Amino acid sequence: MVTKIIHVFVFMIFGSLIFCALPLEADISTSVKLTLLNTLSRAQQGDWGFYGLGTGRVTFKADKYKNIRAQLSMDAQVADTVLFDISRAFVKARFPGFRVTVGKARVSWGEGFIYNAGDVIFGAAASSVDMTAEELRDEAAWLTSLYVPLGTYSFFETIVLAPELNLSELIADPDAETPRIADTRAGGRLVARVIGVKTEGGYLYRGGEQTHNPYLSFQGHLLVDWHLSGTVSIPHDPGGSSGIARSVAVSLGLFHMYKFPDDSTLSFRLEGLIKPAAPWSEDNSGPGDEGYALMLYPEIVWAVSDSLVFIFRNIVSPVDLSALITTGVNWNIYEGLNILGLAAIQAGEESDTYGWNKPGCIAVSAGFQFIY
Numbered sequence: 463m464v465t466k467i468i469h470v471f472v473f474m475i476f477g478s479l480i481f482c483a484l485p486l487e488a489d490i491s492t493s494v495k496l497t498l499l500n501t502l503s504r505a506q507q508g509d510w511g512f513y514g515l516g517t518g519r520v521t522f523k524a525d526k527y528k529n530i531r532a533q534l535s536m537d538a539q540v541a542d543t544v545l546f547d548i549s550r551a552f553v554k555a556r557f558p559g560f561r562v563t564v565g566k567a568r569v570s571w572g573e574g575f576i577y578n579a580g581d582v583i584f585g586a587a588a589s590s591v592d593m594t595a596e597e598l599r600d601e602a603a604w605l606t607s608l609y610v611p612l613g614t615y616s617f618f619e620t621i622v623l624a625p626e627l628n629l630s631e632l633i634a635d636p637d638a639e640t641p642r643i644a645d646t647r648a649g650g651r652l653v654a655r656v657i658g659v660k661t662e663g664g665y666l667y668r669g670g671e672q673t674h675n676p677y678l679s680f681q682g683h684l685l686v687d688w689h690l691s692g693t694v695s696i697p698h699d700p701g702g703s704s705g706i707a708r709s710v711a712v713s714l715g716l717f718h719m720y721k722f723p724d725d726s727t728l729s730f731r732l733e734g735l736i737k738p739a740a741p742w743s744e745d746n747s748g749p750g751d752e753g754y755a756l757m758l759y760p761e762i763v764w765a766v767s768d769s770l771v772f773i774f775r776n777i778v779s780p781v782d783l784s785a786l787i788t789t790g791v792n793w794n795i796y797e798g799l800n801i802l803g804l805a806a807i808q809a810g811e812e813s814d815t816y817g818w819n820k821p822g823c824i825a826v827s828a829g830f831q832f833i834y
Contacts, residue, residue, distance in 0.1 A: 489526040495519045497594070499802065499829035505821050516540040519549070529556040533567075549602055561609040568602045569621065571651055571664055572679040572713075573689035575599070576759045576777075577735035579713040580679035580691035582649070582666040583623065586711045586735055587757070593775050593788045594804055594827075615660070620650035625670065645670040658682060672698040673709075686718040708739040708752070731761040744782040749815050754781035769794035777816075784810025784817060792831075800831040 498516040505511055517539055524532040535550035552565030572580015576598045579586040584601040591598050607621040625641030632638050651664025659682040666675045677693035695709035715733035722728070740755040758778040765771045773790040790804040808816040808823040817823065 489524060491523045491525065493521045493523075493833065495521075495831070495833045497802070497829070497831045499804075499827040501825055501827040503822050503826075504824040514541065521550070530554070549600075559610065563605065563607045563609070566602050566604050567607075568600065569605060569607065570599075572662065572677060572691045573660075573681045574691065574713050574715055575717075575731060575733060575761075577713040577715070577733045577757065578691060579693045579711040579735070580662065580664070580677045582664070582675040582677050582693055583621075583647070586693065586713055591777075593786075593806065594790060594802065612654070615655035616653060618650065618652050621648065621666075623647040643669075649675070668695075671695075674698065686716050688714070688716050690714045708737075710738055712736045712738075726767060727763075727765045729761075729763045729765075731759070731763075733759040742781060744814075746813050748813050749779070749782065754779055754815065756780050779810075779815040782810065782814040784808070784814035786816045798833050800833075801828075802831050803828045 496516065496518045498514070500514050501512070503511045503513075517537065519535055519537050521533065521535040524530065531554040533550050533552055535548070537547045537549045539545040548566065550566060550568070552563055552567040554561060554563045569583060570581070571583055572578045574581070576591065577587055578599070581599075583603065584599070588599045588601070603623050604626075605621055605623045607619055610618045612618060623646065625643075625645040627641055628638075632640065646669045647666060648669075649664060649666035651662060653660065653662045655661070659680055662679040662681075664677055667673070668675060674696040675693060676696075677691060679689070679691035681687075681689040690713070692710070692712045694706060694711075696706055713733065713735050715731065717729070717731045719727055719729040735757045737752065737755050740752050741749070742755045744754075756779075758776075758780060760776050760778065762774040763771060764774075771792045773788075773792070775788045775790075776785055778785040786806065786808055788804065788806045790802070793801045795801055804825075804827040806822075806825045808818060808820055810817045812819045
C-alpha cells in the first residue's frame with residue numbers, strides 16, 4: 463500500500479511539472495527554481511566525499527484576483543533518489559474588515575533574519591539553515607489565521623495551528639490514531655507603531671507541551687536598523703515552574719546598508735541569541751541539547767552590481783570559540799541563470815559547537831541556479 467501511495471504521489475508531481483509547461487490562464491502564474499550543485503566535503507578521519515544534489519521548487523500562484531490569493535509550491539531534493547515535499551498550499555481570502563488564511567503557509571512573528579525570540583511558532587533559532595538561501599528562515603505549518611487591520615501600521619492577528627497529521631500512516635492504516643485536539647497550538651498578536659518604533663506583543667499556547675508562551679518584539683531605526691525580541695515559556699502546571707528560567711530567550715540585531723556612488727552596495731548584519739540560563743562556560747562534553755548561552759550571526763553582503771554578489775556569513779559560538787564560516791558568490795551571468803559558488807569551514811575543537819573533525823567540516827560547492 464505504501465509503495466502504491468508513493469507511486470501515485472510521484473505521478474501527481476510529474477503531471478504537475480508537465481502542466482507547468484503548458485499554457486495557463488492569464489490569472490495563474492507559474493515559476494520554477496532549480497539549484498544544482500556539486501559538492502566536495504571532508505568527512506571524519508580525513509575521508510573526502512563528492513556528490514551532486516539538486517533542489518527544485520515549482521510554484522503556482524493565483525494572485526490576480528481582487529480578494530483571493532492562493533499558492534501551491536512543490537519542492538524536490540534530487541540525487542540518485544528523490545524526496546518530495548509540499549512547502550506551501552494555502553488560500554487567503556479578504557472580506558470586509560478582515561482577512562483569513564487557511565492551509566500550509568509561512569507566518570512570521572517577531573523580528574530576525576536567523577535569530578528571532580519573538581517567533582514562538584517555529585522557535586528562536588531555525589531548526590535547519592541553508593546558508594545559500596536568500597531567506598534563512600523558511601518554515602511553514604498548517605494553520606488557520608484571522609487578520610484584522612486596525613490602522614496604517616497596526617493590526618491584530620489570531621492563529622490556530624492544528625497538530626501534525628501523518629497522512630501516509632493514516633492511509634496505510636485507517637485505524638491509526640489521529641492527532642488529539644489537546645495538542646493544538648493557538649494564540650494571537652497585536653502590532654502597532656509607537657513613537658516610530660514597531661511594537662509587537664503576542665502569545666501562543668502549546669497544547670502538546672502545555673505551556674504559555676508570551677513574547678515582545680521591537681523594531682526601529684537609530685543610525686542603523688535594529689530589532690529586539692524576548693520570550694519565556696510558562697508551564698500550565700504551576701508545579702513545573704522550575705524550567706521557566708531556562709526558557710527565557712532574547713534576540714537582537716543590527717543592520718545597515720551603504721550605497722556607493724557606482725550603485726554597488728555593502729550591507730552589514732549582526733544578530734545574537736541569548737539564553738541567560740544556558741551555560742556561559744565551555745564544557746568538554748559539548749554544548750548539549752540547549753546549546754550555550756550566546757550565539758552570534760555576523761553577515762557581510764557586497765553587491766558589486768545587480769548581477770554579481772559576494773556573501774560572507776558566519777554562525778559563531780563565543781562561549782567555546784567555534785564558528786561555521788561561509789563564503790559565497792552569486793553571479794547572474796544570463797537572464798534567469800546564476801552561477802553559484804560556496805565554501806564552508808567549521809573552526810573549533812571536536813567537542814565544540816563547530817569542530818574541525820566533524821562531518822562536513824570543510825565543504826565546497828559549485829553549480830547553477832536557474833529560475834524561469
